[in-house]
Amino acid sequence: xxxxPFELHRPTSVEEAAGLARTHxxxxxxxxxxxxxxxxxxxxxxxRPHLISLDRVGEMTHREGGRVGAMTRLAELERDAAxxxxxxxxxxxxxxxxTPLVRASATVGGNLLVETRCFFFNQxxxxxxxxxxxxxxxxxxxxxxxxxxxxxxxFSGDLAPALMVVGAEVEVxxxxxxxxxxxxxxxxxxxxxxxxVTLAPGEVVVAVHLxxxxxxxxxxxxxxxxxxxxxxxxxxxxxxxxxxxxxxxxLRVATGGLEPHPREFDAITARYVGEPLxxxxxxxxxxxxxxxxxxxxNTAYPPDYRKRMTGVFVRRTVERxxxxxxxx
Amino acid sequence: xxxxxxxxxxINGQPxxxxxxxxxxxxxxxxEDLRLTGTKRGCxxxxxxxxxxxxxxxxxxxxxxxAHLAEGREITTIEGVSTGTxxxxxxxxxxxxxxxxxxxxxxxxxxxxxxxxxxxPRPTRDQVVEAIAGNLCRCTGYTKIIEAIEAAxxxxxx
Numbered sequence: 465x466x467x468x469p470f471e472l473h474r475p476t477s478v479e480e481a482a483g484l485a486r487t488h489x490x491x492x493x494x495x496x497x498x499x500x501x502x503x504x505x506x507x508x509x510x511x512r513p514h515l516i517s518l519d520r521v522g523e524m525t526h527r528e529g530g531r532v533g534a535m536t537r538l539a540e541l542e543r544d545a546a547x548x549x550x551x552x553x554x555x556x557x558x559x560x561x562x563t564p565l566v567r568a569s570a571t572v573g574g575n576l577l578v579e580t581r582c583f584f585f586n587q588x589x590x591x592x593x594x595x596x597x598x599x600x601x602x603x604x605x606x607x608x609x610x611x612x613x614x615x616x617x618x619f620s621g622d623l624a625p626a627l628m629v630v631g632a633e634v635e636v637x638x639x640x641x642x643x644x645x646x647x648x649x650x651x652x653x654x655x656x657x658x659x660x661v662t663l664a665p666g667e668v669v670v671a672v673h674l675x676x677x678x679x680x681x682x683x684x685x686x687x688x689x690x691x692x693x694x695x696x697x698x699x700x701x702x703x704x705x706x707x708x709x710x711x712x713x714x715l716r717v718a719t720g721g722l723e724p725h726p727r728e729f730d731a732i733t734a735r736y737v738g739e740p741l742x743x744x745x746x747x748x749x750x751x752x753x754x755x756x757x758x759x760x761x762n763t764a765y766p767p768d769y770r771k772r773m774t775g776v777f778v779r780r781t782v783e784r785x786x787x788x789x790x791x792x
Numbered sequence: 793x794x795x796x797x798x799x800x801x802x803i804n805g806q807p808x809x810x811x812x813x814x815x816x817x818x819x820x821x822x823x824e825d826l827r828l829t830g831t832k833r834g835c836x837x838x839x840x841x842x843x844x845x846x847x848x849x850x851x852x853x854x855x856x857x858x859a860h861l862a863e864g865r866e867i868t869t870i871e872g873v874s875t876g877t878x879x880x881x882x883x884x885x886x887x888x889x890x891x892x893x894x895x896x897x898x899x900x901x902x903x904x905x906x907x908x909x910x911x912x913p914r915p916t917r918d919q920v921v922e923a924i925a926g927n928l929c930r931c932t933g934y935t936k937i938i939e940a941i942e943a944a945x946x947x948x949x950x
Contacts, residue, residue: 470815474860503838506836562838563841565844565926565927568853693925
């Protein structure tokens with residue numbers, strides 16, 4: 465499949481990249497690893513006439529301490545034993561993204577901003593034209609929930625939930641300078657599903673910051689998918705916790721692969737902190753998170769199964785970290 | 793027709809100059825412009841690994857790489873793996889152990905294995921299995937392929 469023509473820009477600084485994005489707002493995409501964008505372009509999904517490659521932006525490939533440049537390849541993260549000791553859940557999530565071949569190109573920033581996925585969206589132009597285009601690309605109706613003008617395509621990144629539970633932040637550069645905010649705030653939970661993130665036109669994700677105080681804290685990521693060697697998540701559960709004797713001193717849980725954006729459950733987990741973690745309490749926690757998630761029928765597995773497996777994965781992952789288990 | 797930018801690449805140790813528009817995919821450039829057809833087009837979407845080449849020694853999906861982004865990097869295709877008529881030890885092991893049937897996926901597997909053995913000369917079976925997770929074979933199955941990579945590792949000096 466050949467790509468349609470576009471103008472390729474290769475800025476060498478963050479400011480130049482952000483300036484290009486502002487100039488071509490609404491008519492451009494950033495190109496990071498290309499492992500998600502280029503398949504979509506080959507299927508004629510949401511083509512843009514300008515592509516801004518970030519491969520020459522040195523600041524974005526740089527990694528130092530807890531600051532991970534957005535263009536850091538996932539393969540680089542997974543090869544770093546020190547990183548895996550410091551942030552085991554993030555490393556575990558990175559290792560479970562697609563295949564080693566994809567991870568050689570795929571980037572941290574790209575995985576955070578990966579396009580949401582849907583059975584009716586990730587198809588060839590011919591396939592989509594046959595059924596009628598959907599509102600996420602070229603059409604005006606949702607084939608999953610036709611009565612609503614909202615896109616329910618599923619957030620399919622693995623890193624975001626793992627970063628959220630260790631309190632990571634994203635660093636963004638744009639027309640008004642730089643700002644930092646928690647990873648969870650990158651996603652537009654109240655939006656229409658088409659505008660997936662809270663970035664303003666011209667803003668670019670430069671780096672992720674991992675907090676020093678979370679270093680070495682038990683964290684993990686469990687992923688449900690049809691082929692463990694390749695697929696996007698049908699469900700991803702990230703957990704970070706610390707224990708004080710028999711009591712939970714801290715607990716955070718986040719999910720991906722279920723809804724249009726990753727989700728945190730701080731209101732639920734707060735009720736379990738400071739208490740002993742009995743089997744009954746663990747069951748109750750798993751049931752509460754399971755009840756809160758709302759998958760729809762737009763991926764390979766039925767939503768009821770993904771919902772029930774959410775409880776199973778929360779229970780398993782918390783149990784593993786509580787008992788001192790290492791990454792799977 | 794407007795003139796296309798000239799791309800300066802280094803492929804299998806040789807400098808190559810060829811015109812290529814910005815949207816040219818590396819796989820298409822190798823196969824269609826340079827006639828290096830050892831690199832195969834399978835799914836064309838990054839799923840099957842048939843198009844694997846080495847970029848600066850690391851296995852990379854050429855179907856998801858813009859040719860312009862490979863400028864200044866060392867590209868190795870299956871045509872650059874053997875030395876004259878002497879097969880690379882990985883290729884030799886694939887032949888000796890019958891690790892190939894229709895052969896379509898073989899260039900991708902060989903390049904992935906070559907890179908693996910450079911990084912880990914004595915990989916465990918789990919490391920071999922993990923390394924080839926992105927290369928799909930639809931006829932031989934994986935047992936002989938894994939055994940061939942292990943045999944190539946054993947055959948290497950040191």
